[in-house]
Every structure is written in structure tokens, then in C-alpha cells.
Amino acid sequence: xxxxxxxxxxxxxxxxxxxxxxxxxxxxxxxxxxxxxxxxxxxxxxxxxxxxxxxxxxxxxxxxxxxxxxxxxxxxxxxxxxxxxxxxxxxxxxxxxxxxxxxxxxxxxxxxxxxxxxxxxxxxxxxxxxxxxxxxxxxxxxxxxxxxxxxxxxxxxxxxxxxxxxxxxxxxxxxxxxxxxxxxxxxxxxxxxxxxxxxxxxxxxxxxxxxxxxxxxxxxxxxxxxxxxxxxxxxxxxxxxxxxxxxxxxxxxxxxxxxxxxxxxxxxxxxxxxxxxxxxxxxxxxxxxxxxxxxxxxx
Numbered sequence: 001x002x003x004x005x006x007x008x009x010x011x012x013x014x015x016x017x018x019x020x021x022x023x024x025x026x027x028x029x030x031x032x033x034x035x036x037x038x039x040x041x042x043x044x045x046x047x048x049x050x051x052x053x054x055x056x057x058x059x060x061x062x063x064x065x066x067x068x069x070x071x072x073x074x075x076x077x078x079x080x081x082x083x084x085x086x087x088x089x090x091x092x093x094x095x096x097x098x099x100x101x102x103x104x105x106x107x108x109x110x111x112x113x114x115x116x117x118x119x120x121x122x123x124x125x126x127x128x129x130x131x132x133x134x135x136x137x138x139x140x141x142x143x144x145x146x147x148x149x150x151x152x153x154x155x156x157x158x159x160x161x162x163x164x165x166x167x168x169x170x171x172x173x174x175x176x177x178x179x180x181x182x183x184x185x186x187x188x189x190x191x192x193x194x195x196x197x198x199x200x201x202x203x204x205x206x207x208x209x210x211x212x213x214x215x216x217x218x219x220x221x222x223x224x225x226x227x228x229x230x231x232x233x234x235x236x237x238x239x240x241x242x243x244x245x246x247x248x249x250x251x252x253x254x255x256x257x258x259x260x261x262x263x264x265x266x267x268x269x270x271x272x273x274x275x276x277x278x279x280x281x282x283x284x285x286x287x288x289x290x291x292x293x294x295x296x297x298x299x
Contacts, residue, residue, distance in 0.1 A: 001050065001053065001054065002050075002053055005053035005054065010055075011050075011053060011054035011055070012054060012055045012056075012117070012121060013047065013050060013054050013055070013056045013057075014056075014057050014058070014059050014066065014117065014120050014121055015044075015047050015056075015057075015058055015059065015066065016058070016059060016065050016066035016067065017044065017058025017059055017060050017066075044058070055121075057120075057121055057124055058124070059120050059124060059125065059126060059271065060124065060125055060126070061125060061126030061128075061269075061270075061271070062128070063269075064126050064151070064266075064269040064270050064271070065126075065270045065271070066120065066126060066270070066271045067260050067261075067262075067267070067270040067271060067272050068116075068260050068271055068272060068273050069084065069085065069086065069087060069088055069089065069260050070082060070083060070084035070113060070260070070273055071083040071084075072110050072113045072114050072117060073110075074110075075107070075110040075111065075113070075114040076107075076114075077107070078107060079105075080105070080106065080107040080109075080110035080111075081103055081104065081105045081106075081110065082102075082103070082104045082106070082109055082110050082113050083101065083102070083103050083104075084101075084102055084104070084113075084258075084259060084260070084273060084275065085099060085100045085101035085102050085258060085259065085260075086099045086100055086101075086246055086247050086248050086249075086258070086259070086260060087099035087100075087101060087246065088246075090242075092241055092242040092243065093242075093246065096241055096242065096243040097242065097243055097244050097245065097246040098175070098201075098228075098245045098246060098247055098293050099246050099247060100247055100249060100258060100286070100289065102258065102275070104140050104145070104275075105140070105141075106138060106140040106141075106145075108138045109138050109140055109145065109147060112136060112138070112147050112149075113147075113273070116149045116271075116273065120271060126151065126269075126270070126271045127151060127152060128151075128269075129151070130151060130152065130153075130154050130155050130268070131152040131153065132155075133152060133153050133156065134153075134156050135147065135148040135153060135156050135157070135160055135276075136148065143277060143278065143279045143282070144277075144278045144279075145275055145276070145277050145278075146160060146274075146275065146276035146277075146278075147273070147274070147275055148160070148273070148274045149271070149272065149273050149274070150261060150267065150268060150269070150270055150271065150272035150273075150274070151268060151269050151270065151271065151272075154267075154268035154269070154272075155268075157261060157268075157272075157274050158181060158183050158184065158268065160257075160274075160276055161184055161187075161250060161257055161263070161274075161276075162183050162184060162186075162187040164250065164252040164253075164255045164257060164276065165184070165187040165188060165191055165250065165252050166187055166190070166191070167252065167253065167255075168191060168196060168252035168253045168255075169196070169253060170253050171197075171251060171252070171253060171283075171287060172188075172191055172196050172197070172198050172199070172250075172251070172252055172253075173198070173199045173200045173249075173250070173251040173286075173287055173290045173291075174188070174198070174199075174200035174201075174202070174225065174249065174250055174251075174263070175200050175201050175202075175245065175247040175248075175249040175290045175293060176200075176202055176203075176247060176248055176249065176250075176262065176263045177202070177203045177206050177207075177244050177245055177246050177247065177248065177262060178202070178203065178206050178207055178209075178210060178262055178263065178264050179202060179207065179218070179221070179263045179264070180207075180210040180214060180263070180264040180265055180266070181263050181264055181265055181267075181268075182214070182265065184263050185214055185217045185218065185221060186217065188221050189217050189220055189221060192220065192221070192224065197224075198221070198224040198225070199224060199225070199290070199291075199294065200224075200225050200226070200249075200290055200294065201225055201226040201227070201228060201245055201290065201293055201294050201297060202222070202225050202226075202227060202228070202245065203227075203228050203230050203244045203245040203246070204227040204228055204229045204230065205229070205230055205231070205232035205233065205244075206230070206233070206244060207222075207227075208232075210264075226294045226297050226298050227297070228244075228245040228297045229297075230242075230243045230244045230245060231243055245293070245297075247290075247293075248260065248261055248262050248263065249286065249290065250263070251283055251286050251287050251290065253283070254278060254279060254280040254283045255276055255277070255278050255283065256275075256276070256277040256279070256282055256283050256286050257274065257275070257276050258274075258275050258277070258286075259272065259273045259274040259275050260272045260273055260274075261273070261274045
């Protein structure tokens with residue numbers, strides 16, 4: 001970023017400012033509520049160290065997170081691109097966690113992300129409540145890509161994910177750090193009932209925090225998934241590595257659901273971005289990736 005700034009590239013950064021509130025005000029909520037993204041001490045000062053080269057703003061919200069992880073490059077040009085997926089921009093995300101990342105070259109798609117970024121930057125807050133607004137669809141290299149942003153489009157996001165699962169007839173895989181969305185759990189359960197083979201992986205310690213909410217449905221679904229035993233979150237050990245299985249993926253036939261949106265109720269209130277990519281070749285690549293992760297932790 002410093003090299004680009006020295007070449008007259010304008011850099012803007014927004015980040016979540018509400019997760020690290022100090023010893024007296026840290027939420028006692030479970031790690032699953034914090035979406036496995038509790039910041040280490042010093043995170044904010046590190047981000048602020050770029051203030052000499054970038055416009056920077058912390059984004060706040062009541063018990064919600066600015067949970068996006070995306071970059072928009074040259075959004076107003078023919079060379080526009082969006083880099084998005086599940087990884088935070090941390091050493092743990094890139095070195096210890098399972099994550100997925102996409103680079104999509106599309107000026108139209110970049111315009112949606114640029115607007116989301118500009119809205120957050122201008123207000124500095126995550127909006128409260130949902131809007132009755134449908135998802136948008138663009139074509140990237142002739143591939144239909146559905147794009148949506150939470151919290152405004154959260155009901156539509158969940159509807160799209162549930163719809164993809166309900167329509168699946170050939171393959172259904174999940175790789176998610178947590179699964180606590182009632183409608184999504186119900187759709188997975190119904191898929192099992194109709195004989196579809198469910199596969200995938202979840203993060204064990206993260207899911208342990210919310211299992212009690214969905215005991216019957218979760219026990220049924222988890223029998224079809226592999227558990228990763230990552231290091232449990234411990235708020236008294238802030239420097240402990242975070243090695244969660246951090247993906248937020250659904251593969252339903254030829255549809256890939258990816259982005260920052262955990263398959264959880266809490267994600268609906270966060271600032272999030274979601275893509276549904278409808279392409280058989282990309283779905284097969286993601287299937288192969290999930291199967292590799294499953295094989296690694298099946299033992």
C-alpha cells in the first residue's frame with residue numbers, strides 16, 4: 001500500500017472499531033457471537049499507522065461487526081477488480097486458517113462494492129434493520145453472479161442461500177466456521193431427508209458455543225460433516241493464535257455461495273458481502289477444495 005501511495009494511488013481503509021473495547025467493556029458474549037474475529041490488542045493502532053498514506057475510518061455498530069473483507073481496485077476504470085472472500089487481513093488468516101479468496105474483474109461488480117464502501121465510509125456506522133431489497137445480478141465473464149450486502153439485504157441473502165440448498169439435486173457441501181441460521185439449518189435438514197448426500201466441514205470449538213440453540217437439527221446435520229478441533233477462543237489469552245476453519249461456503253449443485261457472511265443469525269446484523277456464483281466449473285473447483293480440507297481433518 002505504501003508503494004502504491006508513493007505512486008499517487010488514492011487509498012481508503014475502513015475497519016471494525018467495535019470489537020476491542022478494553023477490559024471493562026469487552027462483551028461477555030460467546031466467540032460465536034463475535035464471529036471468531038475478536039481483535040488482538042494493538043490492532044487499531046496498527047491500522048492507524050497507515051494514516052499518513054490513507055484515509056481511514058473505524059466503523060461502529062451496536063453488538064454487530066463491520067465484518068467485510070474486500071478490496072476494490074480502480075473501481076471506476078475498465079481495469080476494475082474486486083478481491084473478496086472469507087479471510088481477514090491478518091497473519092492468522094493467511095497462515096493458520098482455512099479460507100477462500102476470489103479476484104473478480106468487473107467494473108459493474110466493482111460499482112456495487114464501491115457504493116457499499118462509500119456508504120460505510122460516509123456514515124461510520126452500520127445501519128440498523130433490514131430493507132425490503134432484493135439481491136442484484138451481474139455477469140462476470142458471462143457467468144451470472146448474485147451480489148448482496150448485509151444488513152440491508154440480509155433477508156434476501158438468507159432466502160437466496162436457502163433457495164440454492166432447496167434446489168440442489170446432485171451435490172451439497174458446506175464449509176463454515178459456524179452454522180446457527182435457523183432457515184439454513186432447516187434447509188440442510190430437509191436436503192438430508194430427501195436423500196441428498198451432505199458433506200463438508202465446520203469448526204468444532206466455534207460451533208460448540210451455539211450448539212445448544214439447535215441441538216436436534218445440529219446433531220442431525222453434524223453427523224454428515226467433519227469437525228476441525230481448532231484452538232478454543234479464550235478472551236484471557238489475547239495473543240493465542242486463531243486457527244479456526246474460517247470459510248463461509250455452500251456448494252449446491254453448480255452454485256457457489258461465498259463471501260464474509262457466516263451461516264449464522266448474528267451475521268444478518270453485520271456489515272457483510274455475499275456472492276452466489278452460478279458456474280459448474282467453479283463449483284467443481286470449490287468442491288475439490290472442500291474435499292481436500294475434509295480429508296485433512298477427517299482423522
